[in-house]
Amino acid sequence: MSKIHVSTSINGDAVEYLCEPEETLLDVLRNRVGLTGAKEGCGSGDCGACSVALDGRLVCSCLVLAAEAEGKTVSTVEGIAEGENLHVLQQKLLDHAALQCGICTPGILIASKALLEKNPDPTETEVRYWLAGNLCRCTGYDKIIRAVMDAAAEMRGA
Amino acid sequence: MRFESPDTIEQAIGLLNTCEGTSRVLAGGTDVLVQLRLALVEPELIVDIKHIAGMRDITAEDGGFRIGAAVSGAEMGEHADLVALWPGVVEAMELIGSTQVQGRATLAGNLCNASPAADSVPAMVAANAVATIVGPNGTRECPVADIPVSPSKTSLTKGEVITSIYLPARPDNSGDAYLRFIPRTEMDIAVSSAGVSLTINCDGVVTQARVSLGAVAPTVLVVEDASSAIIGTKLEDAAIATLQAACSAACNPIDDKRGTVEFRTKTAGVMAKRAALIAYSRAGGSK
Numbered sequence: 001m002s003k004i005h006v007s008t009s010i011n012g013d014a015v016e017y018l019c020e021p022e023e024t025l026l027d028v029l030r031n032r033v034g035l036t037g038a039k040e041g042c043g044s045g046d047c048g049a050c051s052v053a054l055d056g057r058l059v060c061s062c063l064v065l066a067a068e069a070e071g072k073t074v075s076t077v078e079g080i081a082e083g084e085n086l087h088v089l090q091q092k093l094l095d096h097a098a099l100q101c102g103i104c105t106p107g108i109l110i111a112s113k114a115l116l117e118k119n120p121d122p123t124e125t126e127v128r129y130w131l132a133g134n135l136c137r138c139t140g141y142d143k144i145i146r147a148v149m150d151a152a153a154e155m156r157g158a
Numbered sequence: 159m160r161f162e163s164p165d166t167i168e169q170a171i172g173l174l175n176t177c178e179g180t181s182r183v184l185a186g187g188t189d190v191l192v193q194l195r196l197a198l199v200e201p202e203l204i205v206d207i208k209h210i211a212g213m214r215d216i217t218a219e220d221g222g223f224r225i226g227a228a229v230s231g232a233e234m235g236e237h238a239d240l241v242a243l244w245p246g247v248v249e250a251m252e253l254i255g256s257t258q259v260q261g262r263a264t265l266a267g268n269l270c271n272a273s274p275a276a277d278s279v280p281a282m283v284a285a286n287a288v289a290t291i292v293g294p295n296g297t298r299e300c301p302v303a304d305i306p307v308s309p310s311k312t313s314l315t316k317g318e319v320i321t322s323i324y325l326p327a328r329p330d331n332s333g334d335a336y337l338r339f340i341p342r343t344e345m346d347i348a349v350s351s352a353g354v355s356l357t358i359n360c361d362g363v364v365t366q367a368r369v370s371l372g373a374v375a376p377t378v379l380v381v382e383d384a385s386s387a388i389i390g391t392k393l394e395d396a397a398i399a400t401l402q403a404a405c406s407a408a409c410n411p412i413d414d415k416r417g418t419v420e421f422r423t424k425t426a427g428v429m430a431k432r433a434a435l436i437a438y439s440r441a442g443g444s445k
């Protein structure tokens with residue numbers, strides 16, 4: 001079968017790739033584009049480790065075909081920091097020790113960034129519901145929630 | 159497998175109709191991609207419908223709303239007028255999966271996946287929603303209730319695609335609600351569920367009602383005895399008790415790890431009772 005040619009924009013850079021029709025966006029990001037930030041925890045939409053923003057909308061990249069990214073913009077965790085400067089959310093996850101193995105962290109970052117863009121002043125309950133599709137086997141969630149609340153407060157102040 | 163993303167519905171139908179093997183329409187892909195991954199289906203052809211004009215639009219029409227087949231749950235939740243008119247349908251859609259799944263999942267996909275536990279379906283059925291279907295023989299309208307025929311099977315024929323779902327206008331003083339029972343608070347599949355849509359008059363008396371149940375039979379159920387139990391009442395305790403009993407009596411569930419027959423039968427009645435009370439207060443009734 002001939003491969004599909006896809007032109008897309010990833011973290012602001014024009015990117016082209018060839019993919020198989022059955023490949024997911026997650027497969028292509030990791031195996032063809034070399035962006036290994038998004039992780040595969042389950043491959044079935046349950047864990048959120050593969051979260052990316054597709055045309056600004058939070059999605060699981062394991063549930064998107066790579067061919068669907070044609071003409072779209074994709075944002076991954078690699079685009080969150082500005083050069084050497086960590087994003088507030090990244091800094092707060094570190095400050096609150098809100099990660100251990102780090103597998104869930106890229107997904108948590110992308111998902112909470114999407115939340116704060118939509119709702120800069122979320123309640124704790126809103127944060128917990130928004131992140132319900134981001135599983136973490138290490139932290140017990142509390143530190144993550146506190147880090148996101150703290151980042152939201154700092155970003156509102158800034 | 160071949161992947162196509164046509165710009166017109168005619169092209170989409172042509173592709174689906176001439177494909178000799180298995181084909182799949184791709185909307186949000188939150189069921190299709192999981193099925194591909196698990197090799198539950200190995201289609202020859204995938205037709206992405208998201209580039210077809212109108213598929214991503216929510217349009218006001220004759221006092222109701224037409225929802226394109228590729229509109230995501232997140233987009234429905236952001237549409238204030240739609241939420242105001244059919245809060246129960248939107249809340250049912252928003253119960254599906256996580257924020258990430260909401261970014262992609264569609265009403266039409268939930269319907270066509272034909273799971274007995276599909277959350278948006280009882281709410282759409284209570285709302286008397288109608289699907290517009292285009293196929294090789296032209297366009298037809300079909301009540302949402304008549305689309306699922308058994309688990310994973312729909313009444314759509316080869317080459318047919320749902321292009322939109324219409325949620326009709328409703329009289330003043332109407333309300334709807336959807337509730338499901340799950341063992342957790344998020345990210346789970348309904349053990350039993352109920353959708354209720356009703357209209358009241360200025361005295362708070364129910365004049366129209368439609369009650370449906372999910373996850374307690376091979377397909378969504380419409381429970382006429384439950385609607386007649388509350389029409390003409392102000393949802394007094396006796397009327398609510400009759401509605402609840404009628405719902406439990408209509409159940410024909412399976413036993414599985416999520417719930418026994420007995421548990422599903424009981425909770426379906428409880429979900430319907432609570433959904434009726436929420437719909438009543440959304441309609442402006444006070445108890």
Ligand SMILES: Cc1cc2nc3c(=O)[nH]c(=O)nc-3n(C[C@H](O)[C@H](O)[C@H](O)COP(=O)(O)OP(=O)(O)OC[C@H]3O[C@@H](n4cnc5c(N)ncnc54)[C@H](O)[C@@H]3O)c2cc1C
Nearest residue numbers: 045183185186187188189190255264267268270276277320
């Ligand atoms: C993590 C996770 C959690 C979930 N939780 C829930 C839940 O709580 N409740 C629930 O009900 N579901 C749940 N689902 C299932 C799924 O998200 C829903 O069924 C969703 O609404 C499917 O919509 P879609 O657009 O993604 O469908 P797709 O995957 O694109 O399609 C689903 C099926 O419908 C067909 N189809 C799609 N659109 C059309 C059309 N316009 N015309 C004809 N056929 C069409 C497809 O060919 C396919 O067979 C969950 C899924 C995941 C991955």
Ligand code: FES
Nearest residue numbers: 041042043048062
């Ligand atoms: S890998 Fe995509 S949700 Fe788990």
Ligand code: FES
Nearest residue numbers: 100104136137138
């Ligand atoms: S830090 Fe290990 S899964 Fe979250």
